[in-house]
Amino acid sequence: xxxxxxxxxxxxxLFYAGAIALCAPPLFVFVxxxxxxxKTGVQNISYPPEFIFMPTLENFRAVFEQYNFFHYLMNSLxxxxxxxxxxxxLGLPAAxxxxxxxxxxxxxxxxxxxxxxxxxxxxxxxxIFRYLKLxxxxxxxxxxxxxxxxxxVIWLMVSFFESMPxxxxxxxxxxGCSRWQSFLLIVLPLMRNGIATSAIMAFIFSWxxxxxxLILSGPQTKTVPVAVYxxxxxxxxxxxxxxAAATLIVLPVSIFAFFVRKSIVQGLTMGxxxx
Amino acid sequence: xxEFTEMTAAFSAISRFVDRRQRFFFPAPAVAVLFLIIxxxxxxxxxxxxxxWTVGLxxxxxxxxxxxxxxxxxxxxxxxxxxMVYFSGASLALELFLGLMIALYFNRAFxxxxxxxxxxxxxxxxxxxxxxxxxxxxLNPEIGVINYMLTSIGLPPGLWVSSEHMVVPTLxxxxxxxxxxxxxxxxxxxxxxxxxxxxxxARIDGANPLxxxxxxxxxxxxPVLIAALMLRSLDNLKEFDxxxxxxxxxxxxxxxxxxxYSYNVSFGFFKAGYGSALMVVVFLVVLVFNxxxxxxxxxxxxx
Numbered sequence: 225x226x227x228x229x230x231x232x233x234x235x236x237x238l239f240y241a242g243a244i245a246l247c248a249p250p251l252f253v254f255v256x257x258x259x260x261x262x263k264t265g266v267q268n269i270s271y272p273p274e275f276i277f278m279p280t281l282e283n284f285r286a287v288f289e290q291y292n293f294f295h296y297l298m299n300s301l302x303x304x305x306x307x308x309x310x311x312x313x314l315g316l317p318a319a320x321x322x323x324x325x326x327x328x329x330x331x332x333x334x335x336x337x338x339x340x341x342x343x344x345x346x347x348x349x350x351x352i353f354r355y356l357k358l359x360x361x362x363x364x365x366x367x368x369x370x371x372x373x374x375x376x377v378i379w380l381m382v383s384f385f386e387s388m389p390x391x392x393x394x395x396x397x398x399x400g401c402s403r404w405q406s407f408l409l410i411v412l413p414l415m416r417n418g419i420a421t422s423a424i425m426a427f428i429f430s431w432x433x434x435x436x437x438l439i440l441s442g443p444q445t446k447t448v449p450v451a452v453y454x455x456x457x458x459x460x461x462x463x464x465x466x467x468a469a470a471t472l473i474v475l476p477v478s479i480f481a482f483f484v485r486k487s488i489v490q491g492l493t494m495g496x497x498x499x
Numbered sequence: 500x501x502e503f504t505e506m507t508a509a510f511s512a513i514s515r516f517v518d519r520r521q522r523f524f525f526p527a528p529a530v531a532v533l534f535l536i537i538x539x540x541x542x543x544x545x546x547x548x549x550x551x552w553t554v555g556l557x558x559x560x561x562x563x564x565x566x567x568x569x570x571x572x573x574x575x576x577x578x579x580x581x582x583m584v585y586f587s588g589a590s591l592a593l594e595l596f597l598g599l600m601i602a603l604y605f606n607r608a609f610x611x612x613x614x615x616x617x618x619x620x621x622x623x624x625x626x627x628x629x630x631x632x633x634x635x636x637x638l639n640p641e642i643g644v645i646n647y648m649l650t651s652i653g654l655p656p657g658l659w660v661s662s663e664h665m666v667v668p669t670l671x672x673x674x675x676x677x678x679x680x681x682x683x684x685x686x687x688x689x690x691x692x693x694x695x696x697x698x699x700x701a702r703i704d705g706a707n708p709l710x711x712x713x714x715x716x717x718x719x720x721x722p723v724l725i726a727a728l729m730l731r732s733l734d735n736l737k738e739f740d741x742x743x744x745x746x747x748x749x750x751x752x753x754x755x756x757x758x759x760y761s762y763n764v765s766f767g768f769f770k771a772g773y774g775s776a777l778m779v780v781v782f783l784v785v786l787v788f789n790x791x792x793x794x795x796x797x798x799x800x801x802x
Contacts, residue, residue, distance in 0.1 A: 242604055243615045249676055250621040256644060257633045271642045272651075318529035325522050330530060337537045339785045341737050343762050344778045347547070347771055348540035351554060371536050378529065403518045407525075432626040434740045439766060449628040453744060456632070463636055470629035481624030482617060489688045 257474065260467025268463040283468035293469060296451040300473075302362060303447060304430035307369035311377040311426050312419065319381035320407060331382070337375040342435050345371050350439055360442025368436040373426035380425060384418030385411075421487040428477045448473045547775040554769040566776035576777065579757030583784070585667050586742075586756060587735050590674040595728055597675065598682025599720070603712075605683065606690045620680040627677070631744035634673050635660070638745075660746050663753040670742055670754055674735070682727045689723030690716070718799075725796040729789050736785050757781055 260268055262279035287293045322330050349368055350359075358364040393406050401409065412419065434449040441450055452469040455462050481488075517524050548566060550559035570576045605616055622630065637645050638659040646656035659669045697715045706714070737758050742748065748755030748763070755763075758781050765774030 236609075239604075239607075239609045243611065246601065246604075247615060247618045250618060253630060253633055253637070253676070254621060256637060257630070260633065260636060268636075269642055272647050273642065273644045314529040314532055317525040321522060321525035327522075327526060330526055333530070333533055333537070336541075337533065338733050339782060339789065340537070340541060341758055341761070341778050341781045341785075342739070343758070343765055344544045344775070344782065345537065345540045347765050347775060347778075348543040350766075351543075351771070367536060370532070374529065374533060374536075402514050403521045404514070428624050432624075432628075432740075434628045434743075435762075449626055449740075452632060453628050466632050466636070470626075470633055473629045474625045477624045477626060478621055481620070485617065485620055485684075489684045 254474075257467055257470050260463055261469075261471045263464060263467070265462065265464045268467070283464040284472070287465055287468045287472070291451070291455075291465065291469070293448075293451065293472065296446050296448050297472065299362075299441075299445050300431055300447040300449075303365045303369055303445075304427045306362070306366045307373045307430045308377075308423050308426040310366070310370060311373040312423060315374050315377035315422075316381060316412065316419070317407065319378045320385050320411065322378070323382045323385035330378075334375045334378055337371065338379070342371070346436060346439055349436075353440060359440060360444050362445055364440050365437060365445055365447070368440060369430045369433060371436075372433060373430050376429060377422045377426050380422040381415075381418060384415055384422070388414060417487060421484045424480050424484045425488065428480055431473075431477055544775045544778060547772050548779055550772040552771045554771050559772065562772070566773050569773060570776055570780065575752060575755070575760050576757065576780075578752050579755055579760040579777075582667060582752075582754060583736065583756040583758070586670060586674075586738070586754070587732070589668070590671045590678075591728060591732060591735055593671065593675050594679045594682050594731060595724060597679045598727065599686050599724065601679065601683045602686035602690055603716075605687050620684065622677045623680045623684075625677070627740035628744050630677065631673065631741045634676075635745050638669065660754070661750060663750055666746055666750065666754045670745065673741060673745065674738065677741070678731060678735070682731060685727040685730070686720065686723060689720050689727075693719050721799040722796050725792055725799060729792045729796070732788055732792070733785065736788065737781065757784075 259277075261283050262281070263274065263277055264280060264282065267274050267277055318330065321327060345368065349364070353359050353361075353364045388411070393410055397403070397406055431447075432449065433447070434453070437445075437447040437450045438453070441447060446454075448469070452466060452473060455466045455469065547559060549561060549563055551562045551565070552559035601619075605612060637643050640646060640656065640658050640661050643659075645659070650656050657669075658665055660666045693716070697719070698711065701711050701715055738756065739758060739762065742754055742756065742759055743762075746754045748759045752760075757777065761774050761777035761781060764770050764777060768774075
């Protein structure tokens, strides 16, 4: 009996040791990011590193006032929102159709899109946009972000649609709905959780996208990943500015991800759990 | 009145027409746009593969397979292949192993496990460039907090990304930090959907936990593991943001993967033809890896 209790206590201790081991790496990097943003430039390059210090919001002010960061946040917001919205409008009916009619050929197109290196799209698009004088325009960036968001929305939504019972829609059809009506009025409202998840995922991946913006954006349309990267490309590295800017970029998407963390999996594992 | 009826009739005729061809009309706009933004660039890229062209200078010149011949003799290509195999092999293996172990851990419910999970998966959505910059600060050999912590517990400091030998393992560490949570989530979902009967039978037969894992869980979860590996490989083999932000392929070319090199050829030297050819090689690597893994997955689920 006593032995059993010791074993149980040992198990509990091991579980909590595991919990600490798993939480420490992500928490440490995040806390260090926020701390870097709250320290002065001098504090950031002092050794040994300071763990206890007087926090300052000076870097956040500088990031907005000197680096015009609000403009870049707006750019990212506009482009990610546009890319997500267009992906939903076009992707939802397509995903529904793939799920319903098992249109495997479209699925292969999506897979090829996911396999192709982004630079393979970037080079042709760069040449085309240069010709059209669309470098540093919202339309160019939105179009290239669609390359990521549209396959993602379709990829995720197919598995959500597949999990939907078919009877409801049949009932709507019998009641005289056209297919469009039943899709818009019955199917989509039922799928609102899945739609929210794919929209958030598409938004996150567009917000995080670096490579396309690195080449195709300019002073006007620079997105936040490129803006924060530029903190190091002018010879001297502004650690404090990076800390503040990184915090501003990462926090919104982390909060989004927190809310959809459970349903992300269902979409990610399309097919993986069924076959 | 007559006109109105005609219009309604026409409208419902259109509606019926669309309805009967739902199979075509629902995916058509998406397919058209995907074709425009994805297939056309790929075709253009394939055409460039057979040309010699510096962007902005003259016209593409057809040279057949010369770009591939050049790639074969290019030392930086071989270096890129080596770095890619090293980086991806190590990070994918580690992510899969740790992902499975951590998923097994989360599969046992305990008080607070929801909260632990929520914290553990934070890195998954974090903007790669932003967190890579923070890692770069932390890994700084002179003033970084990681070396400070190592030395304060009596361990030797490391050179991390400043050393040719340490750079790839260090990048692997950052990649594992960021992406293991995704593997964990997928494997955990797989574990939760496993049938319970084999476990009960094994318990009645008196199997120990290790035997249960080895003879029941592992074979059952194998298709999910392979699927998670495939999904992760799609991005891992084309890892760009993190490597570019932390090392830009350096020191020297010690962390320059084939993908990073092809980017440099295309946008550093603006050699569009050669860059495109290298990109095709990257695509083929991803394709072959996934075809092989898919075959393995089918075999695994057939058992």
